[in-house]
Amino acid sequence: MPKRVVPETDRRRRRPTKQxxxxxxxxxxxxxxxxxxxxGADGLTARRLGLALGADASTVYRYFRGMDDLILAIADELFxxxxxxxxxxxDWRSDLRELGLRIHHAYLAHPQAAVLTxxxxxxxxxxxxxxxxxxxxxxxxxxxxxxxVRIYHAFIDQSxxxxxxxxxxxALPVAAREADEEVWQDTYARLPxxxxxxxxxxAALLVARMNxxxxxxxxxxxxxSASAQLRG
Amino acid sequence: MPKRVVPETDRRRRRPTKQxxxxxxxxxxxxxxxxxxxxGADGLTARRLGLALGADASTVYRYFRGMDDLILAIADELFxxxxxxxxxxxDWRSDLRELGLRIHHAYLAHPQAAVLTxxxxxxxxxxxxxxxxxxxxxxxxxxxxxxxVRIYHAFIDQSxxxxxxxxxxxALPVAAREADEEVWQDTYARLPxxxxxxxxxxAALLVARMNxxxxxxxxxxxxxSASAQLRG
DNA sequence: TCATCAACGTCAATGGCGTTGGCATAAGGA
DNA sequence: TCCTTATGCCAACGCCATTGACGTTGATGA
Numbered sequence: 157m158p159k160r161v162v163p164e165t166d167r168r169r170r171r172p173t174k175q176x177x178x179x180x181x182x183x184x185x186x187x188x189x190x191x192x193x194x195x196g197a198d199g200l201t202a203r204r205l206g207l208a209l210g211a212d213a214s215t216v217y218r219y220f221r222g223m224d225d226l227i228l229a230i231a232d233e234l235f236x237x238x239x240x241x242x243x244x245x246x247d248w249r250s251d252l253r254e255l256g257l258r259i260h261h262a263y264l265a266h267p268q269a270a271v272l273t274x275x276x277x278x279x280x281x282x283x284x285x286x287x288x289x290x291x292x293x294x295x296x297x298x299x300x301x302x303x304x305v306r307i308y309h310a311f312i313d314q315s316x317x318x319x320x321x322x323x324x325x326x327a328l329p330v331a332a333r334e335a336d337e338e339v340w341q342d343t344y345a346r347l348p349x350x351x352x353x354x355x356x357x358x359a360a361l362l363v364a365r366m367n368x369x370x371x372x373x374x375x376x377x378x379x380x381s382a383s384a385q386l387r388g
Numbered sequence: 389m390p391k392r393v394v395p396e397t398d399r400r401r402r403r404p405t406k407q408x409x410x411x412x413x414x415x416x417x418x419x420x421x422x423x424x425x426x427x428g429a430d431g432l433t434a435r436r437l438g439l440a441l442g443a444d445a446s447t448v449y450r451y452f453r454g455m456d457d458l459i460l461a462i463a464d465e466l467f468x469x470x471x472x473x474x475x476x477x478x479d480w481r482s483d484l485r486e487l488g489l490r491i492h493h494a495y496l497a498h499p500q501a502a503v504l505t506x507x508x509x510x511x512x513x514x515x516x517x518x519x520x521x522x523x524x525x526x527x528x529x530x531x532x533x534x535x536x537v538r539i540y541h542a543f544i545d546q547s548x549x550x551x552x553x554x555x556x557x558x559a560l561p562v563a564a565r566e567a568d569e570e571v572w573q574d575t576y577a578r579l580p581x582x583x584x585x586x587x588x589x590x591a592a593l594l595v596a597r598m599n600x601x602x603x604x605x606x607x608x609x610x611x612x613s614a615s616a617q618l619r620g
Numbered sequence: 621t622c623a624t625c626a627a628c629g630t631c632a633a634t635g636g637c638g639t640t641g642g643c644a645t646a647a648g649g650a
Numbered sequence: 651t652c653c654t655t656a657t658g659c660c661a662a663c664g665c666c667a668t669t670g671a672c673g674t675t676g677a678t679g680a
Contacts, residue, residue: 279571291586339511
């Protein structure tokens with residue numbers, strides 16, 4: 157039985173689809189990202205992706221081994237967005253802060269994609285380049301290798317953790333977002349003081365705040381800690 | 389067209405299934421949690437859940453409005469596990485640290501469930517009870533309401549962010565876990581120093597570390613910051 | 621010039637999924 | 651006893667990812 161094989165490179169000019177579209181890996185990834193933003197995480201299906209490309213669902217399988225393979229490609233695309241045009245300022249703390257915020261913003265710009273790719277290790281070029289850059293900043297700052305790696309892990313963990321949390325909230329289907337918002341308004345704001353004195357006392361403050369990102373603050377805490385370590 | 393209605397309470401004795409099982413909401417949630425642990429997030433389907441209960445898939449819809457409703461019930465069950473048997477020690481810092489670790493451990497004990505429920509607001513009893521408890525600890529410590537709410541949000545954000553990240557890693561299908569591990573070993577450990585000097589120099593350190601949770605450290609940083617705020 | 625061959629778009633089919641309408645049955649209440 | 655209601659089950663709908671087979675295209679080389 158001849159197994160379907162996905163070629164690694166584009167050695168041959170592509171034949172256009174019925175609708176005249178010429179496909180490439182990059183085009184498919186970009187289309188998938190657009191579909192994710194417009195239709196949510198559940199809206200990205202092989203059928204719909206094919207349709208958006210002016211092609212058949214099965215055509216996607218000529219380019220990717222399956223949806224998981226496509227998702228990893230999307231994950232790497234996020235890192236490409238995050239790192240595009242980055243330049244060192246010479247100051248490791250502002251470099252690291254900038255890198256963290258770039259990753260965070262790349263996730264928030266495509267929350268549905270971010271949720272799908274959460275915690276995957278792709279080993280693909282753009283993700284590897286980001287790792288190389290971060291380690292370079294830390295080693296260039298003078299951290300011994302062991303410390304640099306420890307801070308690298310803490311930095312990545314913190315960046316990804318908050319990014320995934322925020323993205324997961326943003327990526328919820330509109331219906332779920334509205335249901336959750338209703339729960340805040342209807343449940344928390346109306347709990348009786350007799351059974352829930354602390355929620356009742358702070359209900360207005362609790363419900364008022366929605367989604368002012370906590371990540372930048374956490375990032376600064378991490379950088380302060382690393383600075384102390386470098387001086388000490 | 390008669391819409392299927394899910395009754396809120398169990399006012400009537402249940403009729404056993406063909407296999408003699410008597411169903412309750414609680415039993416279904418517990419069975420779903422077991423299926424999640426044993427078969428992964430994709431392994432929880434209405435058909436399989438029905439089968440595991442000795443019933444039909446559609447029977448689940450007599451108890452829950454749909455899979456989303458079931459997932460919210462599962463989310464609340466995680467909070468029940470986290471809070472079971474909790475008692476205040478009288479010291480707000482150790483109380484808060486304990487609560488954070490309890491939530492973290494509840495997530496890690498059911499990573500597949502944690503991923504499904506990430507960032508949902510259920511407003512159901514156990515989640516609300518946890519919120520009431522946390523706010524009670526902070527207000528009892530002497531924080532003014534505005535500060536208590538701010539720290540509550542930071543605490544919850546941090547706890548959930550790291551829990552979701554760790555759970556997402558643990559919840560990956562075995563195949564994906566192995567693929568990611570291979571990427572670490574095969575890609576990062578073999579990058580040439582010419583193109584990736586920093587990864588090449590620290591490859592052994594990078595690859596050696598897998599999943600020593602960063603959350604407790606981050607939690608302690610948060611508590612130190614809150615302490616300073618209370619004293620200042 | 622033309623045969624060969626790999627690339628790749630499309631079709632049809634498979635087996636799984638969530639969900640729902642309809643029906644049969646059993647438990648209480650009257 | 652009869653009626654209402656809860657509830658289990660069946661069959662069906664439309665969706666999904668994936669794959670084998672087939673036809674067509676373009677590049678290559680003799």
